[in-house]
Amino acid sequence: MGKSKKWVSVLICSLLVLALAACNASEPKTNENNGKSSTPEPVTEGNDEELKPEAGAKLVIWEAPEQQDYMQKVGKAFEEKYGVPVTVEVVAGGDQGSRLSTDGPSKTAADVLTLPHDQIGLAVKAGLLLPNDVFEEETKAANLETAVVASSFDNVLYGYPKSVETYAMFYNKDLFPEAPKTWEEIVTFANTYNDPAKNKYAIMWEFVGYYTYPFIGSYGGYMFGDNNTNGADIGLNKGDVVEGFEYLRTLKKIVPMNAGDITYDVKTQLFKEGKLALNIDGPWSVAAFKDSVNFGVAPLPKFPNGNDSVSFSGVKSYYVNSYTAYPIAARLFASFASSKENQLLNYELTGAIPTNKEAGEDPLIKEDPITSGFFQQFSHSVPMSSVPGVDLVWEALKATFVALWDDPSLDIKTTLDNMVKTIEDGLKAK
Incomplete structure (x- = not known):
């Protein structure tokens, strides 16, 4: 002592x-x-x-x-x-x-x-x-x-x-001399570029909470309150998040695959082969593409509501x-x-x-x-949050994104509310 x-x-x-x-400091x-x-x-x-x-x-x-x-x-x-x-x-x-x-x-x-x-x-x-x-x-x-x-x-x-x-958007410069700035541009491109029979797709990302969070964060939702520090305030079903998930579902027409089929290995290989035009990934993947793709990296596309894509970092x-x-x-x-x-x-x-x-x-x-x-x-x-028990949120988010993407009959609001309730119960039990 x-x-x-x-x-x-x-x-x-x-x-x-x-x-x-x-107090006596001079000019630097x-x-x-x-x-x-x-x-x-x-x-x-x-x-x-x-x-x-x-x-x-x-x-x-x-x-x-x-x-x-x-x-x-x-x-x-x-x-x-x-x-x-x-x-x-x-x-x-x-x-x-x-x-x-x-x-x-x-x-x-x-x-x-x-x-x-x-x-x-x-x-x-x-x-x-x-x-x-x-x-x-x-x-x-x-x-x-x-x-x-x-x-x-x-x-x-x-x-x-x-x-x-953080993650951003890798783009193939041979297909996009300039990176698209909005989701609307990507959808328009996909309508003429996509060819599932030849494994050609406009864009892919992994269906986990980390990469799919922009559909929450860009629509007024959040993981935890007070800059991701308040575990008592879960905002994954607040703001216009339902609208964000509704827009997410519209993108299935340009990514016509089940969520579980879009893996890191699948999209990495397609991007290397020049069949995937846009790949949402992080700086850890730069080395994988340097010798095989003429690519650049740009911010994630803006949403139809005019908001920038909010990623985790x-x-x-x-x-x-x-x-x-x-x-x-x-x-x-x-x-x-x-x-x-x-x-x-x-x-x-x-x-x-x-x-x-x-x-x-x-x-x-x-x-x-x-x-x-x-x-x-x-x-x-x-x-990203450091709240104890945040692992429960990652698990719940992945399950929710996959369910709502794969099963269009599920009600979005009900599914989101159930997800938040599951997280709240899990955090209380920690």
């Missing part, structure tokens, strides 16, 4: 020092590194120069194997700027959250780590993360709102957003371990590593799509026909 109180006292004193430093320097060199180097200047790390500070950073080259460069640049030694340890992305839960309290965890946004709820409740308080305003101003919301819990910002992923951010011995240095590093310039460096080295708004406008992103499509769609996305 004595050690805990002592640590809290040190942190409070540190924050007071930060506040005084901020402008960074001139545009990240366009063939051998990119990490940024060594930023707007946080007035803050000073603790004397004798040294940091350990956890990073996934595929991010090692990038993080080694950033760590070296940070050490050159602040004089703080940085050690990068390889920890798989999926293991960092669980490692923090055990290694954090024993003070053997990294000072800064990366988490996907749907893991932060449990980490915050366990007291494992420090809020992004010192850099809160600039983080909010610099990054897309969806990324900021995803990196927050109970309206408190914890993360320093670094990269995003995931956000990865840096987080500061609440047990760090160097809370100022760790905050500085998380902010430094997530800057616009270092997000562009991460993109150049690993292909990670930035969350920073200015980075999204950079020629590196904007002139890339693949990355720009995902980035644009991300701005029309909502973060």
Whole structure:
């Protein structure tokens, strides 16, 4: 108990020092590194120069194997700027959250780590993360709102957003010189292109809640209230969702297959063969098509109600371990590593799509026909939920989409209401 109180006292004193430093801050320097060199180097200047790390500070950073080259460069640049030694340890992305839960309290965890946004709820409740308080305003101003919301819990910002992923629309450029912008355009194209006997189709997506959510989100529905954080408020049958499902059913004339027959493998092979014109998928599939299809990536099509297609998204951010011995240095590093310039460096080295708004406008992103499509769609996305028991929702959504697609005799409203009741009962039993 004595050690805990002592640590809290040190942190409070540190924050007071930060506040005084901020009051006397001068104008930040402008960074001139545009990240366009063939051998990119990490940024060594930023707007946080007035803050000073603790004397004798040294940091350990956890990073996934595929991010090692990038993080080694950033760590070296940070050490050159602040004089703080940085050690990068390889920890798989999926293991960092669980490692923090055990290694954090024993003070053997990294000072800064990366988490996907749907893991932060449990980490915050366990007291494992420090809020992004010192850099809160600039983080909010610099990054897309969806990324900021995803990196927050109970309206408190914890993360320093670094990269995003969502799905979008792959289009065959030999069939579509320009990507269609609306569902109406796709239906018109399908009326002359489709030929089921030759396995030729205009568009496909998997009938699971993740990919079919736009027919809910674009019609005023939602998974959970309060930005997908309130498990007591289920909105899958609210707004004009019935209308969304009615429109979904009209599309069976251009995708004349049962839902279970539209698998990842089926649509991937058809797209490779040039028989599928449009394929709704994520950045993880880019490599599968690079050597076989002349394709681009564009935002999902607008609906007849005029709304953009609302997809689900995931956000990865840096987080500061609440047990760090160097809370100022760790905050500085998380902010430094997530800057616009270092997000562009991460993109150049690993292909990670930035969350920073200015980075999204950079020629590196904007002139890339693949990355720009995902980035644009991300701005029309909502973060996946981290509410305990969300797995029940995924299961129920898939069953509902499949049932309403395959069986046109089912009443949409009744089916949706029954689905929500099933989810509510399941969450109560958790």
